[in-house]
Amino acid sequence: MTRLTRWSAAELAARIHAQDITAVEVTRAHLDRITAVDPALHAFLHLDAPAALAAAAAVDDGLRRGDPPASPLAGVPLAIKDVFTTIDMPTTCGSRTLQGWRPPYDATVTRKLRAAGVVIVGKTNMDEFAMGSSTENSAYGPTRNPWDLDRVPGGSGGGSAAAVAAFEVPLAVGTDTGGSIRQPSAVTGTVGVKPTYGGVSRYGLVAFSSSLDQGGPVARTVLDAALLHEVIGGYDPLDSTSIDAPVPPVVQAARAGAAGDLTGIRVGVVSQFGGDGYQPGVLNAFEVAVSRLRELGAQVVEVSCPSFDHALPAYYLIAPSECSSNLARFDGMRYGLRVGDDGNRSAEEVMALTREAGFGPEVKRRIMLGTYALSAGYYDAYYGQAQKVRTLIIRDFAAAFERVDVLVSPTTPTTAFRIGERVDDPLAMYLSDLCTIPANLAGNAALSVPAGLSDDDGLPVGLQVMAPALADDRAYRVAAAYEVARDGAEGGPLAQRVPDLEVVGR
Amino acid sequence: MTAALMDYDEVLERFDPVLGLEVHVELSTATKMFCGCANVFGTPPNTQVCPTCLGLPGALPVLNGVAVESAMRIGLALNCSIAPWCRFARKNYFYPDMPKNFQTSQYDEPIAVNGSLAVELSDGSVFTVAIERAHMEEDTGKSLHVGGADGRIHGASHSLLDYNRAGVPLIEVVTKPIEGAGARAPEIARAYVTALRDLLRALGVSDVRMDQGSMRCDANVSLMPRGSSTFGTRTETKNVNSLRSVERAVRYEMCRQGAVLASGGRIVQETRHFDEAGGTTSAGRRKETSEDYRYFPEPDLVPIAPSDAWVQRLRATLPELPWQRRARAKTEWGLSDLELRDLVNAGALDLIAATVDAGAPAAEARSWWVSYLSQQTNSRGVELADLPITPAQVARVIALVAEGALTNNLARQVVDGVLAKEGEPDEVVAAHGLAVVSDDAALTAAVEQALAAAPDIADKIRGGKLAAAGAIVGAVMKATGGQANAQRVRELVLALVSA
Numbered sequence A: 001m002t003r004l005t006r007w008s009a010a011e012l013a014a015r016i017h018a019q020d021i022t023a024v025e026v027t028r029a030h031l032d033r034i035t036a037v038d039p040a041l042h043a044f045l046h047l048d049a050p051a052a053l054a055a056a057a058a059v060d061d062g063l064r065r066g067d068p069p070a071s072p073l074a075g076v077p078l079a080i081k082d083v084f085t086t087i088d089m090p091t092t093c094g095s096r097t098l099q100g101w102r103p104p105y106d107a108t109v110t111r112k113l114r115a116a117g118v119v120i121v122g123k124t125n126m127d128e129f130a131m132g133s134s135t136e137n138s139a140y141g142p143t144r145n146p147w148d149l150d151r152v153p154g155g156s157g158g159g160s161a162a163a164v165a166a167f168e169v170p171l172a173v174g175t176d177t178g179g180s181i182r183q184p185s186a187v188t189g190t191v192g193v194k195p196t197y198g199g200v201s202r203y204g205l206v207a208f209s210s211s212l213d214q215g216g217p218v219a220r221t222v223l224d225a226a227l228l229h230e231v232i233g234g235y236d237p238l239d240s241t242s243i244d245a246p247v248p249p250v251v252q253a254a255r256a257g258a259a260g261d262l263t264g265i266r267v268g269v270v271s272q273f274g275g276d277g278y279q280p281g282v283l284n285a286f287e288v289a290v291s292r293l294r295e296l297g298a299q300v301v302e303v304s305c306p307s308f309d310h311a312l313p314a315y316y317l318i319a320p321s322e323c324s325s326n327l328a329r330f331d332g333m334r335y336g337l338r339v340g341d342d343g344n345r346s347a348e349e350v351m352a353l354t355r356e357a358g359f360g361p362e363v364k365r366r367i368m369l370g371t372y373a374l375s376a377g378y379y380d381a382y383y384g385q386a387q388k389v390r391t392l393i394i395r396d397f398a399a400a401f402e403r404v405d406v407l408v409s410p411t412t413p414t415t416a417f418r419i420g421e422r423v424d425d426p427l428a429m430y431l432s433d434l435c436t437i438p439a440n441l442a443g444n445a446a447l448s449v450p451a452g453l454s455d456d457d458g459l460p461v462g463l464q465v466m467a468p469a470l471a472d473d474r475a476y477r478v479a480a481a482y483e484v485a486r487d488g489a490e491g492g493p494l495a496q497r498v499p500d501l502e503v504v505g506r
Numbered sequence B: 001m002t003a004a005l006m007d008y009d010e011v012l013e014r015f016d017p018v019l020g021l022e023v024h025v026e027l028s029t030a031t032k033m034f035c036g037c038a039n040v041f042g043t044p045p046n047t048q049v050c051p052t053c054l055g056l057p058g059a060l061p062v063l064n065g066v067a068v069e070s071a072m073r074i075g076l077a078l079n080c081s082i083a084p085w086c087r088f089a090r091k092n093y094f095y096p097d098m099p100k101n102f103q104t105s106q107y108d109e110p111i112a113v114n115g116s117l118a119v120e121l122s123d124g125s126v127f128t129v130a131i132e133r134a135h136m137e138e139d140t141g142k143s144l145h146v147g148g149a150d151g152r153i154h155g156a157s158h159s160l161l162d163y164n165r166a167g168v169p170l171i172e173v174v175t176k177p178i179e180g181a182g183a184r185a186p187e188i189a190r191a192y193v194t195a196l197r198d199l200l201r202a203l204g205v206s207d208v209r210m211d212q213g214s215m216r217c218d219a220n221v222s223l224m225p226r227g228s229s230t231f232g233t234r235t236e237t238k239n240v241n242s243l244r245s246v247e248r249a250v251r252y253e254m255c256r257q258g259a260v261l262a263s264g265g266r267i268v269q270e271t272r273h274f275d276e277a278g279g280t281t282s283a284g285r286r287k288e289t290s291e292d293y294r295y296f297p298e299p300d301l302v303p304i305a306p307s308d309a310w311v312q313r314l315r316a317t318l319p320e321l322p323w324q325r326r327a328r329a330k331t332e333w334g335l336s337d338l339e340l341r342d343l344v345n346a347g348a349l350d351l352i353a354a355t356v357d358a359g360a361p362a363a364e365a366r367s368w369w370v371s372y373l374s375q376q377t378n379s380r381g382v383e384l385a386d387l388p389i390t391p392a393q394v395a396r397v398i399a400l401v402a403e404g405a406l407t408n409n410l411a412r413q414v415v416d417g418v419l420a421k422e423g424e425p426d427e428v429v430a431a432h433g434l435a436v437v438s439d440d441a442a443l444t445a446a447v448e449q450a451l452a453a454a455p456d457i458a459d460k461i462r463g464g465k466l467a468a469a470g471a472i473v474g475a476v477m478k479a480t481g482g483q484a485n486a487q488r489v490r491e492l493v494l495a496l497v498s499a
């Protein structure tokens, strides 16, 4: 494996901008790494090496002419979850129904990445339409976890997390509706951030659940995530739910946090997240993480958020309800898959056959759940009630943030489970997002940072840090401080300890 | 199949009709409701589309502020209260002309509620229609069914979809149940839609062209036994595309329902289609159960909370409304009650006023609308306001006559050209060379040509027979299609002969 792929995005960018190395060399090294390990991992659904090399060459040309870099990440390779539209690459959302669909427009996130000189190498695998916690719901086959190829990389953004964990790319973009950035990051030993809702434009993000979906960065270090956050974040007039406010100063916060001092920071441990159903090794790693925060000077208290107990059921009413409406457009009439159009069938029959063939079982399950929950006579009992729970969760967060600056919990109750283990048990699968869902329902910022390996199975554990809306920088500061302390105590970054897949793959 | 009909008078002896009118109006904003696409009628299919109005994966709506202001102005003009907080909802159902398979609309939180519209009837009396709500929504695309009869989906071999209209801003104005109308129910229905059309035109928010679909009316009709206060089952008649059809559809439904009820049958709650040619209604697809649209708040848009200041500012922009204009026209133009009512009934008053506003003298404006243009409505079977000519265009023609550029005869030809959609009056004049020819160079050439063609007549004139000049003048007038100024031609003939 070439050394270049082991570097962080910040290091790569500094060397590229100083013209010590070229963006083309960096891109080629990552493309070589993808060629070597992706057959075993299947993190990518689409690669575009010529386009990536051309984008890298353009960055090098500019630097040679003496132009300043377009952004602090100009020239750095990155992968995009296949849920953002890209004008030059297919966008499938991991679904049969969009196989080969080429959008006529770029998502705002895609556009910002291009404008920043970031080198887009390809699109990553995901659970179909971002519905799932294992990437097994992809119509194009599962992605494997670089820490153990028999295990899932989490989901729905398992492709992005695995690609970053396996050094295929230093950075990726994901989306988080109930934990789809944070949970895969936790189980692959990467950093994943769900920004404040409205912090990153959803224009061109194919909607699963509009009021919950949020794009965000995946990286191997907190600083890299912050650098990417500032590139993709910010107000977008094309997204009405986008926040018209400056991006919180997350890079500055990550740098400040790296000084390793959390004196005066009040950290709340959510008492609802622990106990039965949590893997002992995960709880042990979490305890160690909390004690490190204390050693960094933070005041740690326990905080109760009783309505968090109802977050999971509320989520499984709101998200499917919105999804049942958002996915109605996939009917074979205008784009994507069309089945049964033999000249004898009506449009309604073609729509039904297309949807039957185009969607996988989990997507159908959620469409049916949502259709039912929104039906006349059931709306108040299901959707209406779930929205009330949402309000209670927002209040619990507000009350908690009067007492503490951030809340912490394990990111997910268990480490990566085995491929196939939960496919027939949707409820067990849904529990993967138990700790991550409240931040989606409330819309505030949350991230997952590697918290070592579980002492029972040797797999990565994530520490979740939650901050108030628009205080994303607070979560970054705490995570960066923790990262430095953990790396120091455990002999270097966790990400560097991932098995050498080029050997495993042979 | 023709339905049995009860005699209208018998219907009224036995039943009280209850009406409910839902009028959809396309706003004439520059762009669509949720995207930047142009909002124009009649462009080639699928040329006014973008990711948002095509409902492409990932695309998001951004609300058109002008559409919101139009909705608020309509609400204010209808004496509605403007909701201090409202939002959009999704109305979910599958139909190929709807790109997202849901319509972004307003459901239980409309922008304007509880208004009224005073409607003047032909006998001069006024009936007040209570307005339940006015709400915003987006239009759907259009389906064109090919291969079946009459463009209906039944029997069609395939369908074509045009999404140019998808996402065009619509306002739906819904009345409260109209009771106590009795025999005047059909007339009230028509008068209400007319009054609403005039109001919207005065506000300048819509073309309100029923023939082009920018104003569409659904008529709900039910009957209840006289003296009862329990509403009967209603039907909803769609496809009512002219003012006259509104009246006919209501009357037809009253007679049809009367016959069904009198024979012991029951009315089926259904959508019916109005057949313009036969003046009848026919059952649409019958729904086994009422449609469940699974409404829920639109998560891609933020709520609208109009401030008092915003509402007051918009209230101040309300123009002279039709009833105010009527009062003013009566005094300023010195009309009698009867003359005013005739103009109102002919739908001419607002058009005349607008023509006057565009610079024409009141007498000429009135003359054009009540004579020549009224004749055109009779031959075309449309309302005056639906003629494809605007008050500004009429005012321009009047100005051209006043300048001497057009004779009255030429002016009618120019109006015909505008009605034939050949363009603006000046374009029609140019295209057909209709202007009065007073250009000496052109006339001199024509006179020389005529004199050369008839040397004997030229000699007679030289010989002092000035009356013979008339033949040359006639020839020139013929050659120029009657556009020459005859007096000037005569002068030129005499000048050229004696030269």
Ligand SMILES: [Zn+2]
Pocket (backbone or CB within 6 Å): B032, B035, B036, B037, B048, B049, B050, B051, B052, B053, B054, B167
């Ligand atoms: Zn558009």
